[in-house]
Amino acid sequence: MDEEKYPDDIRTYTGRNILRRPLFIIYILLAVSYLLIVIGFAVTLSKATTLSSQLNETYNKMKINPSGRDLHLFPCGPDNRQWEYFNGKCYYFSLETVPWQEAKTKCEEQHAKLVVIDGFPKQNFIQTRTRNERFWIGLHELQTEGEWKWLDGSNYRTGFKYWKQGEPNDYMRHDEDCAQVWINGEWNDFTCSSSCYYVCERPMPSPPPAAPKGK
Known part of the structure; x- marks a missing residue:
């Protein structure tokens, strides 16, 4: 009986609002997840670049002084x-x-x-x-x-x-x-x-x- 006190348009609007709010939260979570993935990828790429640079530097040193490499092993x-x-x-x-x-x-x-x-x-x-x-x-x-x-x-x-x-x-x-x-x-x-x-x-x-x- 209480439902009849409100016009149909108000009931419709209220129903749509209830449906839209969860979708909005999902969009926010997806955006945050995407941002975290981008940040993680950037950090991983930075570490990989640094490691590659260090390996190249070590390799160049070994080319200059190969006996130094042997002294590490023996x-x-x-x-x-x-x-x-x-x-x-x-x-x-x-x-x-x-x-x-x-x-x-x-x-x-x-x-x-x-x-x-x-x-x-x-x-x-x-x-x-x-x-x-x-x-x-x-x-x-x-x-x-x-x-x-x-x-x-x-x-x-x-x-x-x-x-x-x-x-x-x-x-x-x-x-x-x-x-x-x-x-x-x-x-x-x-x-x-x-x-x-x-x-x-x-x-x-x-x-x-x-x-x-x-x-």
Whole structure:
């Protein structure tokens, strides 16, 4: 009965208004979505352009200095891929067994020395790569019995030590004047004339000078 109080045109107008308002909101949402898509595309394009520029710059640097690229892949030198990098130095783990003196000479021929272990980080690095085998290190008492010395002159008395329990000693009264990393990583003194693997150590090579610009 209340409906009859209003003219037909008012009822029609009110109905159309109710239908149009949701459509208006949908148009607004579509417009906002489109704007967000455009902004996202612009940001992605900008990042892609920046990344492309950086890649081109890196590629040009590699063309100018190809050896620099090799040093990233092989820090110890592309011609010495059997050397392993650790904490600023390079290490060679031999594949042959020789007496201690010969191991010392072989390292020197490669401008290196038998490894000097000066702390737990290097000890852990060495023992994880020498497990279950014996490797000579640069520690000996060849000059005076009981006076152990490192080949690089490091102070043995106050320095890092990792001997096996009961070592060093002269087993069965045999002169054991050279040190090795034992099969479990601990140090052991052994007869220098015996054949063992060995570990060489040397500084990481300096990178070659960059080529002059424009060449």
